[in-house]
Amino acid sequence: MPASPIRKLTPFADKAKLDGKKVYHLNIGQPDIETPEGMINAIKGIDFKVWAYTPSEGTLSYRKKLVSYYNRAGYNINTENIIVTTGGSEAINIALMTCLDPGDEIIIPEPFYANYNGFACQADAVVKPILSYIDNGFALPPISEFEKLITPKTRGIMICSPNNPTGYLYSKEEMEALKDLILKHDLYLFADEAYREFCYDGREFTSPMHLDGIDDNVIILDTVSKRYSACGARLGCIITKNKEVWATALKFAQARLSAGMVEQIAGEAAIDTPDSYFEAVTKEYTHRRDVLVNALNKIDGVYCPNPGGAFYVCARLPIDDSDKFCQWMLESFTYNNATVMFAPATGFYSTPGAGINEVRMAYVINPDDLNAAMKCLEEGLKVYPGRVEVENGKQKEAHA
Known part of the structure; x- marks a missing residue:
């Protein structure tokens, strides 16, 4: 039974929090958008x-x-x-x-x-x-x-x-x-x-x-x-x-x-949630997507396509191994007493070796926190020991 790339690094995030670090959670698709009021009221009104x-x-x-x-x-x-x-x-x-x-x-x-x-x-x-x-x-x-x-x-x-x-x-x-x-x-x-x-x-x-x-x-x-x-x-x-x-x-x-x-x-x-709810949510996610994708593509060596839906991106980073990098960010890196939790993309592939330089991010936190998380990522990439240099948009073969 394979481990979840979304949750397997949770012990490292928990340890980082115990050490006093703020952890920006981009690893899991848990929106901070409020649940429709009608659903909450229906639960409050239950009488059986x-x-x-x-x-x-x-x-x-x-x-x-x-x-x-x-x-x-x-x-x-x-x-x-x-x-x-x-x-x-x-x-x-x-x-x-x-x-x-x-x-x-x-x-x-x-x-x-x-x-x-x-x-x-x-x-x-x-x-x-x-x-x-x-x-x-x-x-x-x-x-x-x-x-x-x-x-x-x-x-x-x-x-x-x-x-x-x-x-x-x-x-x-x-x-x-x-x-x-x-x-x-x-x-x-x-x-x-x-x-x-x-x-x-x-x-x-x-x-x-x-x-x-x-x-x-x-x-x-x-x-x-x-x-x-x-x-x-x-x-x-x-x-x-x-x-x-x-x-x-x-x-x-x-x-x-x-x-x-x-x-x-x-x-x-x-089911009775008004269309206005989805219109507002879609507008918010579109804004968050734009914030995240623009910030990613401004970081040296990073590439992220612009997605047409959902609330995830997969980004290519100048790194040797996404599993090692995601764990390193939680264990060994901090910027302004904060770090970021990503999901290594290797866990979203079945082909061995695929996704080794990619991570998945969920833009389910507010835009200010997204910008702060991207600053953490940018600074982390500068000092990550397994950084791989990029030439003409392609990574050099700098690791086995």
């Missing part, structure tokens, strides 16, 4: 005598509200297409166990959300990574590269758009290309849509649910964690129009009994 189980597929009232949300987005679903889960994590876990037998393969463009590796491990499935590259902003790899990986054991392709960890937003043309590949080989298309609401610069979000002719192949994985800044709610869902997949996934849902009652009460209220 028995804290009971809920149906394994989720309460009917919550699923009805979810249908209204997704159908406003053009998904054309009903309550029998939804299974409510304990967070998006369980949605991914159940979906993989439902659709993949031990030894089956799933193709995932990398870098990808690190826990896909863990969920595949639990399902005894095999991740077949396909590299995307920082120099073109982590765009979808060519379909010809996917074709090279397809074997008789291939069962599906997993995507996340807008992407964690890169922030890349797949275009409609890229989604159509994936659709053709899915149909050609009769594969599942697993789509993690945790960041659907966060698309910037007027760019439009395209879901597999917007594509014609692949209803039986599509499995949507979703969560309230990021959309409503409610990471602690642990509430997500699986959406599929494939009746056999739904029925099998329900067996896994029944085995774990049910998602939480209180969370679903809050989730119902969340």
Whole structure:
């Protein structure tokens, strides 16, 4: 079971805090945006005598509200297409166990959300990574590269758009290309849509649910964690129009009994969150993205593409090893009695050696703190023992 690159350095951050340092947390996607007031009030207003189980597929009232949300987005679903889960994590876990037998393969463009590796491990499935590259902003790899990986054991392709960890937003043309590949080989298309609401610069979000002719192949994985800044709610869902997949996934849902009652009460209220909330949040994240990306690209030897969605960036640094660097920043470096916690990008790749000079950052703290964190990074890079010099935008081979 692989360690989480997002959390594995927590003991070093805790030690830094005990030593009196301020730690800017850019390692984890825990927004500081306030949860919608309606969700909080719904919890405060709860008045039940028995804290009971809920149906394994989720309460009917919550699923009805979810249908209204997704159908406003053009998904054309009903309550029998939804299974409510304990967070998006369980949605991914159940979906993989439902659709993949031990030894089956799933193709995932990398870098990808690190826990896909863990969920595949639990399902005894095999991740077949396909590299995307920082120099073109982590765009979808060519379909010809996917074709090279397809074997008789291939069962599906997993995507996340807008992407964690890169922030890349797949275009409609890229989604159509994936659709053709899915149909050609009769594969599942697993789509993690945790960041659907966060698309910037007027760019439009395209879901597999917007594509014609692949209803039986599509499995949507979703969560309230990021959309409503409610990471602690642990509430997500699986959406599929494939009746056999739904029925099998329900067996896994029944085995774990049910998602939480209180969370679903809050989730119902969340659906009534006004558009003005998302407009304000999107404006704020766009500003934070601009602050972070501009600051990064002004630092000597650093390169960061400008993402189209979510609230993450992957940046290339002039360093020998991102795991060593991230730990060094917490253990050995301080600037104005502060340091920064990053997530080493190696944990978001399956290909050995990939991401060794990249880190993921989440712009979920306020702009002043982002600027202060970038000053820490700039000063840290000046004295880091494993710095690698950069010439013409490319790093010298200064380490083994």
